[in-house]
Amino acid sequence: MAVVKVLLEVEAPDQPVGFELFESATESLVAADRAARPALDRVAGLGVELDEPLPPVPMFGTRDGSAPWGGAPAGSLRAFAGPETNADLAATSVVVAAEVNSSQLAELRDREGVTVWPNSPVTLDHHEHDDAVDLARSRPGLDCRPFRDAVDLEVVRAMLGVHRAWWDGYRGQNVAVGIIDEGVNGVVYPVVGGFARPNAARQPGAAPITSHGSMCAADVLVAAPAARLYDYPFLGVANSGGVLTMFQAVLDQRRLDGTPHLTTNSYGYTGIPPVADFPNHEVHDPQHPVHRKVREVVASGAACLFAAGNCGADCPSGACHSSGIGPGRSIHASNSLAEVITVAAVNTRHERIGYSSQGPGMFHAEKPDLASYSHFFGNFGPDRPGGTSSNPFDNGTSAATPVAAGVAALLLSAAPGLTPDGLRDALYAGLTNVTGAAWDAGYGRGIVNAAASYSSLVR
Incomplete structure (x- = not known):
């Protein structure tokens, strides 16, 4: 059975901050696994495994692309950058690199609040x-x-x-x-x-x-x-x-x-x-x-x-x-x-x-x-x-x-x-x-x- 590398984007209504998530997940593979667990819990039972060594990545905008930068609040990304502030931003979703059996892709795509994206070689x-x-x-x-x-x-x-x-x-x-x-x-x-x-x-x-x-x-x-x-x-x-x-x-x-x-x-x-x-x-x-x-x-x-x-x-x-x-x-x-x-x-x-x-x-x-x-x-x-x-x-x-x-x-x-x-x-x-x-x-x-x-x- 073929194993496919994918990116799973999971809605994150309970993730009020995004940078803290990423920072904690980059401390070690154990921390990355811990940070990814809430997202992987959304697809429990489908044989999804975390694709090490990539940490979960927060996304700061909606998937509909309603704004040029992907839906983030106007000016928020420009306003946060620089030494004046270390403010965090709310993540709207979290992307996790994962491996899944190809036979379960269809069921995975049907999960509410989950989008399956390709993770293609460059x-x-x-x-x-x-x-x-x-x-x-x-x-x-x-x-x-x-x-x-x-x-x-x-x-x-x-x-x-x-x-x-x-x-x-x-x-x-x-x-x-x-x-x-x-x-x-x-x-x-x-x-x-x-x-x-x-x-x-x-x-x-x-x-x-x-x-x-x-x-x-x-x-x-x-x-x-x-x-x-x-x-x-x-x-x-x-x-x-x-x-x-x-x-x-x-x-x-x-x-x-x-x-x-x-x-x-x-x-x-x-x-x-x-x-x-x-x-x-x-x-x-x-x-x-x-x-x-x-x-x-x-x-x-x-x-x-x-x-x-x-x-x-x-x-x-x-x-x-x-x-x-x-x-x-x-x-x-x-x-x-x-x-x-x-x-x-x-x-x-x-x-x-x-x-x-x-x-x-x-x-x-x-x-x-x-x-x-x-x-x-x-x-x-x-x-x-x-x-x-x-x-x-x-x-x-x-x-x-x-x-x-x-x-x-x-x-x-x-x-x-x-x-x-x-x-x-x-x-x-x-x-x-x-x-x-x-x-x-x-x-x-x-x-x-x-x-x-x-x-x-x-x-």
Whole structure:
């Protein structure tokens, strides 16, 4: 009998506070089990088991999505964030990661006050390197296998135009960037916090230098070398439940001191399951808990940047399923939410890299929002911390997204009062438009330009 991983959302009328629940549940696996018991009692007799090591996650809004952040009281999430208050918020429901026998799913879905959501694997948005030749650069303005040579880090900095802000003293200082990924190496990169839990598979700063998260860390520092980094390492669980837990950890940290100021996210789903069979799959349902939690983080004042994905039609990653390749099919789930900033990949010649996913987005049509640089020697490459054994250079929309996040951190260090919408506007104001279109399925509205965006703020 097959065992299925799910997220159970249980109405929580007796849960007056949410952060206290999450904090107590992260102290240990025993505490997590104790905190999950009230929710599991609602499905007693159906063979539901807690899926360790994920703690229960409180949700602060209704499932109908009546407000942009999922139904939370207007302004409540923004009001609670920061050092002025440690106020808690009432949870309207609690999400528990669980395992259940597939034969009992139908009965479980019929339980009053319980919603069964998928808990699907996510894939990191790096690009596999092989010797295949797809289009071999047969289209002008396209970088495809064999890819153009990677460039030095300083070339990317020059293309971004970071030195204008640096000369004025802004290098990302006083800004914390949350990296939600598989983990960051804290020996080489400035990890100052993140999500820690006793006996967790991953702790902040403990990842090897060859990790995907370490690449993301290096790429944030391209534009914002003075930024601080928070490491949110999926708890070793690369699925929707792991992502949901890390975004709750971000929200918890913001409640304490208003940081991190933004997050960078280089992962996603690589295919589209049939809607008839999976109507509330993360790709199809914008009210899935992980999407609502992302909205909560944005509503609290932290911008969230997401990789568009590596399933572009010209040379998609080998991880991509045929159902999720190409225009209109390759940007989905949280990557396509209106509230996030979705990032495509270009090289320093301003050519779209052929694997970069193409819009329209499945939730919000005009995705990607913008493009950023990939294929350079950042964490990986000759004489770089990660060497060349794992990857020859930083690649994928995975690299492009933290580069854009570093530009966002640079702007926030110059204008710390920017809201997520204000930060988006500042990024838009500086974009280099190479297509002439107001929005393009491959480039979004243009290519990130730190110098022009900074000038729009200080002129």
